[in-house]
Amino acid sequence: MSTLDPTIAERLRRNPDGLLPAIVQQHDTGEVLMLAWMDDEALHRTLTTGRGTYWSRSRQEYWVKGETSGNPQHVKEVRLDCDGDTLLVKVDQEGVACHTGDRTCFDSGLIGA
Template structure:
């Protein structure tokens, strides 16, 4: 389930439609110049970090009201519901704002792979070396 959003004419600054997000939540959110904020998906019962996606007010509204994670695709410039094409659904268990109100943590029950590569998490490609 995706819906295209009209182009604002500037590739880095998409124009988003009016949102049904609770005004009290919207007033708290700090967004980037592009109107987006990061959304971290975490497995609710193990704490495993699954992926990072981007949301705007409407994506957050859809996530809160449908119980399925909705993100904004910066490359496709449209909304996407995790799992609609892959079947790898994220069932939302809770959503929280961080202390700066500029990132959301979405605790989910992940069905299948979270990463588009087919890996369980987007952070499976290997740890970077620490030290000197």
């Protein structure tokens, strides 16, 4: 059972696994850092703690960004898109965001970069 505020929870359009994609962006520069997944509980934890908390589809567990890497995300704002099926999480990222050691998970351009 979700602990997320019911007025917010009813607006969310989750995928069949109960998840929403969360685009994570540096709050002051607009740099897109990563894409992660959230369910109601991950969103609730993020909103109540101010730390980026996500659902790992591969490990089937919650993880707090920076808890093991030392590169935490301090959440400044969370927005829901107009369709209710994607979250935008604006953060102050300390250090790198990507598990590869890069600042962003989107550093490799495919076209025109």
